[in-house]
Amino acid sequence: MAKSVHMLDSIARVTGTVPYTANLKLPQMLYAKVLRSWLPHARIVHIDTSRAEQMPGVVAVLTAADLNQPGGPTTFYGVQHKDQPIVATDRVRYIGEPVAIIAAESTDIAEAALHEIEVEYKELPAVYDEIQAMQPCAPVLHGDYPDNCFRHARLRHGDIEVGFAAADEIIEEMYFSPTANHVTLEPHVTAAQWQDGKLTIWSATQAPSLVQQVIAELFNLEPEAVRVMVAPLGGGYGGKGHIRLEPMVAALAWKVNGRPVKLTLTRAETFVTVNKHAAAIHIKSGVKRDGTLTARQVTIHWNGGAYADVSPGLVGSGMLRSIGPYRIPAVQVDSYGVYTNLPPAAAFRGAMASQGTWAYESHSDSIAHRLGIEPLAFRLQNLLVDGDAFATGETLHDIHFVECLEAVASGIGWNTPLQKNSGVLKRGRGLAVMMKSTIPNSTSQCRLLLDDDGQVTLFTSTVEMGQGAHTALAQIAAEALGVPVATMNVVGPDTAQNLFDTSTNASRSTFMMGNAIINAATLLKQKLIEAAVPLLEHPPEELSVRNGVVCVTEKPELCFSLTDILRRNQLTSVDALGEFQTRVAGLDPETGQGVSTPHWHQGAGACEVEIDTETGKVAILRYWSAAFAGRVVNPELARLQNDGNVIYGIGPALLEEVIFDNGQIANPNLSDYNIPAFPDIPHNLNSVSLEGESGEFHGIGEMTLPPVAPAIANAIFDALGIRIYDLPITAEKVLRALQNE
Amino acid sequence: MSNATLKVNGKEYRLSFSPHQTLLHVLREELGLVGAREGCGIGICGSCTVLVDGRTISSCLMLAVQAAGHDITTVEGLADDEKLHRVQRAFIDHFGFQCGYCTPGFILSTVALLANHTNPSAEEIREYLSGNLCRCGSYPNILKAVMSLSDSEV
């Protein structure tokens, strides 16, 4: 099946006509602007919106005083902890937190009206660091969590004391990964309209079904009363993966009552809306002189920002994603999700695995170096293989870490000699491997509809955000139905007509929605075969669907085209629904033992870098990545994912850090916050997608990203003998480390 | 309000807008030409690239009044009826995009590059397009697309 079909809406993409939510214009539409807190932590003493409300062109001003009214939205939401107010109630907890939202005839008017709202604050002490926030005297953000820890995920596997006692060497290190921002070029944007007790929401979100569910609950409506529509996104990367602007825009639309209202964030506002979790990771390993791992203890503090958002779940995923794909008899992990007075954090492409891999794969090289073992050999000696048990106790299947690592090592020429020293410029090579769980329990549903013109329409709630999901899913449907891809149409998320899907997150769509489509196609084919029975005068078990016809399997010349079958049955269309679910046993909350994921995401990277030892600047000369794809649907789109991940990963590895100054973001713009540009990426960039015998789809949206930073750091170590512990690896850090040698 | 005539994609539009409005705002909100997009708002990302007298500019950093009297080309002006511009075609052929938000900017920058330089090398292409950012990381494919149009590709 693997075929590099062009993206279905390629022409729209090159002619500028993709209907992004950012382009949305509705009749009578109002424009929204948000008044945000300028203090990191404060009591709201008083809000006066009267002058703003009286301004010509201002239609509505929403504050917390409007919430919790009969028929309107309640105040608090949150996927796991309902700790976040739609707009601040009596307290603000980070700089940039929404305090009021205005709907006006134009953005300019709304903007001007912001200045007419008076807010009196009484400042409170604040805390920003995830470790300090858990100290006994730290300011408390939410009364229910006096130590600011909203989730402590634990894993206890084997006897850690015995494991360390059995070790010849113990290597203990601390790694840091800072806050970073997704920088979707299309900012967060949401529009909403409240009419006759029903809400319509147009949002650039990766999670239409979740938005519908959360908003319905917030407004105490039946889910059917909330319609969510999602156009293709101008980038998501996890930043649009959960609830973002929808509650406040929906609440404002409710107050406006009738006219639609749209909120488009400025670039600076996106930086106070959602970020990557900063993480402080303590990792300690026991190892025998022959390279056998005996124990590993990991303690992570994740900076969740002021509201838990999806962090409680992610902190659990982060626990799993910080161990590494190695056989270790004794493992102990403590993963703490911590409130601080910073903007909320959530999934960032390679969620939690990027931070975890940064630590455990840098650490792998530190161990190998201590033991005098070659880094690839050390990994190969300890990597998990099929049938091994992971630290959760679950038995692993479809495991290809060794192949991934060997593919990138071979690509980079790991065993060929490298001329390391040429004066000022020094070269080195490094590699890294990663494992990532996916969402344990999730559901995808879809509908396939064949019409009497022979067109097949896939109705799916999977969001197209550049990953090419709609194209790959259309290919899966076409193959499963035995029709040409050219007959496929895809109708994207609209909860009024499409079925449920957990979300377009965690690289799950090809696997989950792909299987739902295969199931729908099987049903649809059965229906077609049944409809063909009277025409072909053969029993259903003797018929099959192939190449756009139903035929007698043994006599393929006896056939009717699908459109003929419909017409002869006087049907204008025939459809079928498909569903695919994963349900795993889950983990014991005290020990982290059990089954955590339906399958594992696997990836690796290897690179060659050149460092200017006078400036500390690192150039990546060559990079090879590998992802285990299970089964590749569209090789070119798969390659774009693999390469795109590496390029995306170069940002947090070398350039990106959201810098806070007492809770205030100092660099919320693309001048001060650099993302990778054309000249910043390796000229020699290659990737492989590995396939497995099982033929099961594995998502590849993130797999080659987490290895990027540690592979680069390991190459720097190879070249210079210096170890960088905190990202990003700036030229200045490298130079300082060199001078401290 | 300013009254001005903007010549966009060969057509003249008599418009009235506030003089502080950017060219980007007027193209999108007044003319519905949404191929130019705001990404960073400070001239760095290139999503709002348009051609003014054949040269690329950031339409977020130019006032609409400044553009009056000049020839403005947006991505909507490239295709000839149904026939795509060769640069657009090359971007499709080489899978030179993912989310597509930055794509019109890259395409217009490529059009400007090739207008003055029919055979750019890979290095020249990287350098010229360095001011267009693609967060999805389609750079290698974009390079292939542009190289396919360069005479130097033999």
Next chain:
Amino acid sequence: MRFLQPGTLEEAISTRVDNPEQSVIIAGGTAVVLMLQHGLIAPEVLISLEKIPGLDSIRIEDNRLHIGALAKLGDVADSRLVRQYFPALFAACAAVGNVRVRNQATLGGNLAEADYASDPPAALMMLDALVEVKGISGTRQISLPDLLLGFLTTTLEPDELITGVIIPIPTEQPRMAYLRYNNRSSEDRPCVGIAASATFNDAICTGLRLTVGAACEIPTRLSEIEALAVGSPLTDTRIHEIAEGYAAGIETIDDLQSSAWYRTQMIRVHIQRVLKGLRDG
């Protein structure tokens, strides 16, 4: 806000004089539009210089290169004259921002903005350029050290406009270079920019001009250090001495991009690279 496009310099100046507090001059607009959009300025009148004829010319007159204030940075970089006589200015203008910025931003606007993280001012200072300024009481020519006061601040009077830049063409063509160093992405503002020119008689250095920009509040030229180069060969030791002199003599900026310490290191490293490049031809 009104947008005015005077047709003459005199008209532009008198409009400015009539609205001293409420008006802002706009050339290419890359800086002014940014400030407008972010609410950092809210003038009642924008005075555009675009319709004033001849302000964008690049020509030689009296053995001096005249660059009009409205010449785009990209046009300066593309100018045959600039490339021939002042390759350091070519390199500095070609290094600014991205293609789009260079297509829109002007040389006069660049100087008037007085942003430290910029390339052309260091090159112009190194070249002993004079900035031609016109005001209500006439025209004056001032050197860059006399124009640039500090962060986003110049000595321009409210009625004064930059009309152009004048660079004397040296009798003997020196070797010349501008080296920009970015410590983060290729699209970053410069961390440090070094403009240098040197003349040699055989191996003996007969003159050195060296300016450091982007690393300090205003571009810096240290004549007593430059003088160390003159009269002897530019040995590695001598180059090192010059680099140390600049590193020690410049108060570097500490900002989000890099620390003052790092910029000092980069001044030392890149001066050596530039000077070795000039020496080795």
